[in-house]
Every structure is written in structure tokens, then in C-alpha cells.
Amino acid sequence: MKLADKDFELFRDYIYNLCGIYFHASKKYFLESRLARRMEETGITSHADYYKLLKGGAGGAQELKRLLDEVTTNETCFFRNVPQLTALENKLLPELVEVKGKIGFRKLRIWSAGSSSGEEAYTMAMILLEKRQTLLKDWIIEIVGTDINETVLAMAREGVYNSYSVRNTPEFFRKKYFKQESTEKFILSPDVKKLVTFTHLNLYDDTKMIFMKSFDFIFCANVLIYFDTASKSKVVQHFYNNLQPYGYFFVGQSESLHGVNDSFKTIHFPGGFAYKK
Amino acid sequence: MDTNVKLKKAQEMVEKISDLPTIPIVASKVLELLDKPDVELEEVADMILTDQVLAARVIKIVNSPLYRSSQEIKSVKRALVYLGFRHIRELALTCSFIEAFQGKDGAFDVMTFWEHSFGVGIVAKIIAQRARYIDTEKAYLAGIIHDIGEVFLSYYYQKDFQRILQEIKSTPYKLVDAEDRFWGTNHSYIGVAIAQKWNFPPEYCEVIADHHEPELATIDPNLVAIVNLADLFCSVRQLDYGGREWVSFNLAEEKAWDILKKFAPHMAKLDVERFCYELDDRVPEVQDLVKSIFEGMVME
Ligand SMILES: C[S@@+](CC[C@H](N)C(=O)[O-])C[C@H]1O[C@@H](n2cnc3c(N)ncnc32)[C@H](O)[C@@H]1O
Ligand SMILES: [Fe+2]
Ligand SMILES: [Fe+2]
Numbered sequence: 001m002k003l004a005d006k007d008f009e010l011f012r013d014y015i016y017n018l019c020g021i022y023f024h025a026s027k028k029y030f031l032e033s034r035l036a037r038r039m040e041e042t043g044i045t046s047h048a049d050y051y052k053l054l055k056g057g058a059g060g061a062q063e064l065k066r067l068l069d070e071v072t073t074n075e076t077c078f079f080r081n082v083p084q085l086t087a088l089e090n091k092l093l094p095e096l097v098e099v100k101g102k103i104g105f106r107k108l109r110i111w112s113a114g115s116s117s118g119e120e121a122y123t124m125a126m127i128l129l130e131k132r133q134t135l136l137k138d139w140i141i142e143i144v145g146t147d148i149n150e151t152v153l154a155m156a157r158e159g160v161y162n163s164y165s166v167r168n169t170p171e172f173f174r175k176k177y178f179k180q181e182s183t184e185k186f187i188l189s190p191d192v193k194k195l196v197t198f199t200h201l202n203l204y205d206d207t208k209m210i211f212m213k214s215f216d217f218i219f220c221a222n223v224l225i226y227f228d229t230a231s232k233s234k235v236v237q238h239f240y241n242n243l244q245p246y247g248y249f250f251v252g253q254s255e256s257l258h259g260v261n262d263s264f265k266t267i268h269f270p271g272g273f274a275y276k277k
Numbered sequence: 278m279d280t281n282v283k284l285k286k287a288q289e290m291v292e293k294i295s296d297l298p299t300i301p302i303v304a305s306k307v308l309e310l311l312d313k314p315d316v317e318l319e320e321v322a323d324m325i326l327t328d329q330v331l332a333a334r335v336i337k338i339v340n341s342p343l344y345r346s347s348q349e350i351k352s353v354k355r356a357l358v359y360l361g362f363r364h365i366r367e368l369a370l371t372c373s374f375i376e377a378f379q380g381k382d383g384a385f386d387v388m389t390f391w392e393h394s395f396g397v398g399i400v401a402k403i404i405a406q407r408a409r410y411i412d413t414e415k416a417y418l419a420g421i422i423h424d425i426g427e428v429f430l431s432y433y434y435q436k437d438f439q440r441i442l443q444e445i446k447s448t449p450y451k452l453v454d455a456e457d458r459f460w461g462t463n464h465s466y467i468g469v470a471i472a473q474k475w476n477f478p479p480e481y482c483e484v485i486a487d488h489h490e491p492e493l494a495t496i497d498p499n500l501v502a503i504v505n506l507a508d509l510f511c512s513v514r515q516l517d518y519g520g521r522e523w524v525s526f527n528l529a530e531e532k533a534w535d536i537l538k539k540f541a542p543h544m545a546k547l548d549v550e551r552f553c554y555e556l557d558d559r560v561p562e563v564q565d566l567v568k569s570i571f572e573g574m575v576m577e
Contacts (some may be wrong), residue, residue, distance in 0.1 A: 091449040091525055256550035266549060268513045271524035273550060276527070 020231030083271025113146030114223030118156030146201035159188035221252035287466035298377030303328035383431035394517030400505035426468030500534035
């Protein structure tokens with residue numbers, strides 16, 4: 001069914017106010033087709049009725065989750081941003097370990113915000129596991145993955161992947177941390193899974209965001225690209241507040257914080273940036 | 278360490294090399310011409326044309342990407358006009374240097390070296406334009422020659438250099454610092470020792486000498502700062518000598534950035550991330566330029 005302009009605006013603003021994702025007019029068709037899927041499933045025939053359901057009809061909260069599952073883009077893979085990982089291994093992690101080690105606080109807290117099906121968080125887990133005998137001996141490692149989409153969170157918790165997810169994974173890691181059951185089935189090792197906890201979190205929910213305290217590394221890659229500048233700023237300010245003074249914040253390849261936040265300082269490294277208080 | 282000590286050490290290392298290349302004949306005749314008080318552009322162009330390789334390089338360098346005037350420049354004379362009389366000397370010297378080190382692959386190959394150098398030249402020119410620095414051609418040429426000490430070390434001190442590269446591989450240590458530790462001097466001082474022997478103009482010598490310590494510059498600190506920043510950006514954006522060193526920096530802490538902002542306050546608002554992403558897109562153009570400068574010029 002064709003989405004009337006005024007209905008488009010209604011849904012657009014509703015979703016925006018809820019989670020910060022902003023659909024430009026050029027994305028109208030995308031929204032229309034996703035709404036159509038949900039309406040078919042629920043047997044609702046008008047956009048107005050569907051909107052009413054979301055806004056407080058019986059089962060509205062459940063339906064809202066399903067709609068959000070439809071409208072979020074979940075594309076991800078292991079080892080997605082190699083330059084960033086190299087910087088972390090080469091410099092940022094050793095420096096941080098030195099600073100924290102000095103004050104005798106041997107614990108690392110890492111957050112993958114907008115973690116999708118978990119690949120980003122688990123990539124960090126594997127990299128840190130490799131340092132367990134050396135740099136991170138006797139350290140406690142806590143990795144948290146959060147997302148608004150329940151379906152991908154369930155996939156993350158399950159830890160079973162296909163060949164597309166592991167396409168960038170170096171042979172070494174693939175052999176060591178996955179059990180390959182078939183050409184399309186890669187089961188992540190329990191040692192890796194143990195390090196990561198996945199929870200539901202809407203980054204646009206201020207009341208929840210203030211509790212995500214004291215992280216050493218925060219990743220929010222390929223999430224804010226769906227936001228507008230105002231909603232980006234709001235979310236990034238939370239990351240700023242929740243980051244340790246010596247910690248680092250990362251965004252995705254070709255993203256930028258220019259005009260979004262001027263408190264962060266930009267660190268340049270080959271092929272990317274990290275942000276620091 | 279004292280800069281005088283480093284310079285002395287560098288001069289010794291340069292003097293030790295008995296077969297140090299000299300300026301090719303035509304180029305040195307061009308330089309002689311330029312010393313004549315009333316020389317005509319025509320005369321210089323004719324002299325350059327007696328060396329086909331030199332002539333072709335002059336045209337290609339002037340036609341570098343992003344920087345091409347609306348029409349491609351096809352004659353030496355127009356190239357010289359475009360570049361301006363005051364830059365012919367540096368251009369001739371730069372071409373001579375390219376010629377002199379052609380095929381002298383050492384610890385790294387010469388092409389990668391020039392890709393970095395031309396990258397820095399082009400980025401220096403872009404920064405100069407944005408900062409409204411008066412002489413953007415000077416920034417371009419100074420960028421091209423800033424690291425000439427490196428190609429010397431890579432070729433004439435190949436074994437030691439190889440060891441240094443190995444040592445700093447995938448660590449965040451800077452190559453200049455590693456050179457200092459190993460030799461008690463580094464490519465900036467080596468570079469300036471060579472540049473002085475070749476009679477590069479003083480502003481260019483200063484860029485070579487101070488491009489890793491821009492706060493020391495006195496003749497043209499803004500030029501040195503521009504080249505320093507261009508160098509930093511290139512080192513993190515694929516014009517990095519094929520990753521021979523792993524560089525990271527915080528622009529807010531770079532002295533060159535302070536110098537440049539004092540000179541051009543509006544630069545504080547530069548969208549640095551975007552600037553870097555734009556550089557990424559330009560890398561292939563730089564590589565093509567360098568390839569074209571060497572194309573069909575394999576030595577007999
Ligand atoms: C393209 S994925 C990125 C995955 C991973 N970070 C990466 O870079 O590969 C974007 C994820 O952000 C999530 N997301 C979008 N808006 C969100 C919000 N307001 N709160 C939490 N997660 C959100 C989506 O559900 C999706 O899983
Ligand atoms: Fe240098
Ligand atoms: Fe350089």
C-alpha cells in the first residue's frame with residue numbers, strides 16, 4: 001500500500017523520537033515496504049490503524065519491537081575494521097594497560113554499541129584472548145554488546161555464524177575460535193562467548209544510557225549513520241560521559257564526529273581515527 | 278641531542294659516499310642560466326628541451342592532478358610560465374634528484390618513496406591553498422623534496438636502514454627517532470646536508486631540516502608547518518611508504534597545527550576527518566602521477 005506523505009511523516013517522526021534513526025524523504029520507499037511487511041503479518045489494512053496499534057493498542061509494545069527489527073540495518077562481520085584493530089593492538093591497548101596497571105586497576109571494560117549479531121564484540125574478545133598470557137595476564141575482561149533489535153541480539157547470544165560473517169576473519173582466528181560444522185555453519189568457541197554479555201538497549205533512551213558507566217573502549221560503528229546530526233550529538237554525548245578519561249571511542253570507517261561533538265579529541269592512525277577525552 | 282652535532286654527523290655520513298650523484302649536465306646548465314641577471318624564459322625552456330627526459334618530467338610535474346589548470350599544459354615553455362620564474366630552480370633541482378636516484382632501490386623501492394613525496398607535495402599544496410598561504414607552488418615543491426635524506430639512507434646505508442625498519446615494524450615508534458638512536462642523526466639532517474651541497478634555496482633547506490621539528494624554523498615557519506602537516510596526513514592515509522612506519526598523532530598536540538592556526542585562524546574549523554577521507558580518494562591519482570613520471574624512462 002502506498003504510504004501517504006502525511007503518514008510517512010507520522011511514522012518517520014515517531015521512529016525518530018523513539019530511537020534517533022531518521023528517514024529522509026528519499027527513504028520513503030524503504031519505510032513503506034517495511035511497514036507493508038508488518039501490516040500483512042498483523043492483518044491490519046490501514047496505516048492509521050497500524051499507527052494506533054503501535055501507540056498503545058493491545059500488544060503494541062511487542063509489535064513495536066518487531067517493527068524496529070524490520071527498519072534497522074544489521075549488516076556486520078568479524079574483523080570489519082582492520083586498521084582500527086591494528087591501532088588498538090599496536091598502541092591504544094598497551095598504553096591503556098600501562099596507565100590502568102599503574103593504578104592497580106586490572107580490569108578492562110569494552111562496549112560494542114549497536115552490536116548487531118555480535119561480530120564486533122566477539123572480534124574484540126578474540127583479540128584480547130590472544131593477549132591473555134602476556135599483556136592481559138590476570139586482567140578481568142568485560143565486554144558488553146547492546147542493540148535495539150531483539151532478533152540480532154538472539155543471534156549474538158547463540159554465536160553461530162555463516163561464511164559471509166567470517167569472510168574477513170584471518171585463517172588463524174577462524175581455526176582457533178570456530179568449530180566449522182559445514183560450509184555454512186561456524187560455531188563460535190565458548191571461551192569467546194564467555195567474555196561477552198548482550199543486552200537490549202536503545203541508545204536514544206537517556207534514562208538507560210546514563211547507567212552505562214566507566215568504559216575503556218566504546219565502539220559505535222555504522223550505527224549513527226542512520227541518525228541525523230541532532231540525534232547523533234545526543235548519543236555521542238552519552239558516550240563521552242561514559243568513557244574513562246584514558247579511554248577511546250571509535251566509530252565506523254568513513255564516519256566522522258565533525259559537527260557532532262567538539263569535546264572529543266581526534267587521534268589519527270593509519271587508516272582511521274580514535275576519539276579521546 | 279644538539280642539532281649541530283646531528284648535522285655534523287650527517288655531513289660526515291654524506292661525505293663518506295664517494296659516488297654521490299651530481300646534478301645532471303643539462304640541469305646544471307639550466308641553473309647556470311638562471312644565475313644570469315637578464316635571462317629569458319625562452320632560453321631556459323630551450324635548454325630544458327635539449328634533454329627529453331628532463332623536459333617530459335617538467336611537464337608532468339607541473340600537470341600534477343588536482344592542480345591541473347583548466348587545460349593540460351603540453352609545452353615546456355607553458356609549464357614554466359604556469360609555475361612561475363621563481364620556481365624553475367627548484368623544479369630543475371627536483372628533477373635532477375629524481376634522475377639521480379632513479380633505480381636506486383634500497384631498503385625500500387624508489388617508487389614508493391616518490392609516491393609519499395609527491396603525496397606530501399600535493400597535500401601541502403592543498404593545505405597551502407586552504408590556509409591562503411601565498412606561494413602554493415613553493416609548498417608543492419617543498420613537499421616533494423622534504424624527505425630526500427630518506428632515499429639516500431635507504432640506498433647508501435641499506436643494511437642499517439633495513440635493520441631499523443625491522444626494529445620498528447608494527448610498533449608505534451617513529452622512524453626519525455629510530456634513526457636518531459641508531460646513527461645519532463636522522464634523515465632531516467642527512468637531507469639538508471645533501472640539499473646544501475646541491476645548492477637548494479634556503480627555504481627549501483629549512484623544510485628538509487625542520488620538517489619533523491617545525492618549531493625550530495625561522496625563515497618560513499608557516500611553510501615548514503604546512504609540509505609537516507601534509508607529511509603527517511600522508512603517513513596515515515596510504516601515502517606512507519607502504520606502511521614502513523606506524524604513525525599516530527593527535528592534531529591538537531602538534532606544534533605545526535598551532536603555527537598554522539596562528540597564521541590562518543580559520544583553519545581551526547577544518548573538517549579534518551573529511552579532509553582525510555578526501556585524501557584517501559586521491560591516492561590513486563598520486564600513484565598515477567608518479568608512475569607517469571617514471572614511465573618510459575627506464576635507464577638504458
Ligand atoms: C549496521 S549495524 C552495525 C553493527 C556493528 N557495529 C558493525 O559496525 O559492524 C547497526 C546496528 O545498530 C542498531 N541500532 C540502530 N539504532 C539503534 C538504537 N537507537 N539503539 C541501539 N541500537 C541501534 C541496529 O539494530 C543494528 O543492529
Ligand atoms: Fe621525514
Ligand atoms: Fe615524510
